[in-house]
Amino acid sequence: MDWVVPTILTVISASTPLLLAALGELVTEKAGVLNLGIEGMMLAGAIAGFAVAIGTGSWVLAILAAALAGALLAFLFGLLTLTLLANQVATGLALTIFGIGISALAGVEFVGTPYAGLPRLSIPGLSDLPVLGELLFAHDFLIYLSFFMVFAVAWFLTRTKAGLVLRAVGENHEAAHSIGYNVVRIRYLAVLFGGVMAGLGGGFLSLSYTPMWAENMTAGRGWIALALVVFATWKPGRALLGAYIFGGVTILQLHAQGIGVDIPSQVLSMLPYLATILVMVLISMDSSRIRQNAPACLGKVFHPAA
Amino acid sequence: MTLKTLLKHVLTLAVALALAAAAPALAQDKAKVGFVYVGPVGDHGWTYRHDQGRQAIEAHFGDRVETSFVESVKEGPDAERVIRQLASSGHDLIFTTSFGFMNPTVKVAKRFADVKFEHATGYKRAANVSTYMARFYEGRYVAGTLAGRMTKSGTVGYIGSFPIPEVVRGINSFTLALRKVRPDAKVKVVWVNSWYDPGKEGDAAKALIDQGADIILQHTDSPAPLQIAEARGVFAVGQASDMARFAPKAQLTAIVDNWDGYYIKRTQQVLDGDWEAGDTWGGLATGMVEMAPFNEAIPAGVQDEARAIEAQIRSGELHPFTGPIMDQEGELRVKDGEVLSDDVLLSMDWYVEGVQGKLPK
Secondary structure, three states, X not given: OOOHHHHHHHHHHHHHHHHHHHHHHHHHHHOOOOOOOHHHHHHHHHHHHHHHHHHHOOHHHHHHHHHHHHHHHHHHHHHXXXXXXXXXXXXXXXXXXXXXXXXXXXXXXXXXXXXXXXXXXXXXXXXXXXXXXXXXXXXXXHHHHHHHHHHHHHXXXXXXXXXXXXXXXHHOHHHHXXXXXXXXXXXXXXXXXXXXXXXXXXXXXXXXXXXXXXXXXXXXXXXXXXXXXXXXXXXXXXXXXXXXXXXXXXXXXXXXXXXXXOOOHHHHHHHHHHHHHHHHHHHOOOHHHHHHHOOOOOOOOOXXXX | OOXXXXXXXXXXXXXXXXXXXXXXXXXXXXXXXXXXXXXXXXXXXXXXXXXHHHHHHHHHHHHHEEEEEEOOOOOOHHHHHHHHHHHOOOOOEEEEOOHHHHHHHHHHHHHOOOOEEEEEOOOOOEOOEEEEEEOHHHHHHHHHHHHHXXXXXXXXXXXXXXXXXXXXXXHHHHHHHHHHHOOOOEEEEEEOOOOOOHHHHHHHHHHHHHOXXXXXXXXXXXXXXXXXXXXXXXXXXXXXXXXOOOXXXXXXXXXXXXXXXXXXXXXHHHHHOOXXXXXXXXXXXXXXXXXXXXXXXXXXXXHHHHHHHHHHHHHOOOOOOEOOEEEOOOXXXXXXXXXXXXXXXXXXXXXXXXXXXXXXX
């Protein structure tokens, strides 16, 4: 049974980048903006974080750089879609491709450079607990952050006025505008938050998960995070569940192969996607709930009539 | 014109025609060589070693040869586009360095009969398509000997990319050597369905280590499994190039590809005009496969044992696939003293005894 704790730790590692990116996109979409550029922002964060980590040796600066890179790309997205009123879907896709390319270009000299990885932050006292200590209190900063953000985002959206306003903007931007709220500014902030979280998700990949830089190392995780937001019906708690189901089944299928389960590996590779879709569909089978949670103005361009 | 002048012209023409007919492939002064890579040059593994070969060509021929490359080309329709582009832009010789480029290479080769193609690790040939490969399984055999002596738990984890004969050969060769030294050892195989995905490779390594493996082998191109092995305090074997910088304590050795000699030879043949399609399968003997320096932690006796085996393979004394070989089901596939032929090796689709799990078809 001594494989249980290491396996759970591996699952946590695998799920964290998905969770970080999904939480960011959740807030962005709640404000009514559909940002398909997550993958590009994750890669930008990954290379920026790695480059700064190698250059300065400071993991704190590296994490900040990852967040900043994601934010910069998100700002570009905001500029194109919120100020210049470009189509959100097309712009998001363009930014994904741009992010993949520019991160590959910037990362050319960093391929093959080893990095020690983010340090584990132990909490004195709690980290020494027998099983829980290792499981919950010996992670690096970004993993702690991902847990914290689930609660922070949920609390922000449901219990603060600012969160209420953000949701209002996502539901009916015309009405919010007529009451006097600055829709564009609120959406910019939401998009920037989404970019920061995506950048951190990418930074986690290159700083902690596999501490190296490799072209296109997100390998589609941005798209998975995007799907998770929808399947989670825009609820942070469900995003956590979805991310962990996906990460969990991914690791489980690798274990299954190692044990010698008689299912073709190609089928096993499909399992994470199937499992996540299945679970998410089951818990949101109440279609009225889904309609309630989907921001009504998602993806719509805001063109103030007044 | 007098009869004498006419005869002189006719004679000159006849000689010229005879020469042209006699030398179908003319020697050329310069050549353009193109490379299609499946991964980034900086992978410090498979593609990196091919690029080292390309650089060896440039260093050797200087101004006579111009090289170019396209990296990170996905296997599939995009590959065809890239190969066609190289063929139609004046390249004389094109190396396509991944198994999945096989069909695109053959397809483009049909359209460009004057261009010569070299496809790595494939099996389809044509008048202008050659194949080449290295006997990596020889290196795996040496690694298996080391692993057999260095494993404590008796379980070895093997990260496979795709279940193609090349990868299966490697698994089998390794397992045969492993069990000669440690008869009760077993090999667990996990397929990640990708040549290069550091995240997934790392996860596979973690899963295997959690299942008791204390040596990790890989047939994928990133150093992620070695990193994980280093972090977890187990051993691993590097793939395609020396990855010791990622795992100074963990890497037992690495199976290093060396394409320099072959690439220079083929380019010279194009320049001389005597390039012919064929198949090359070199190994330790021809220098296409090399072993990286052994880890210092390996006891001297074990190192000597492995070196001796390496020397035996190099001299031809020992062939990794010498019988008796039992397959997973317990059937005798190779009789005592018999050696598996290249043909059987090239289409290998079964596991030897000691490998766990079923081979996906």
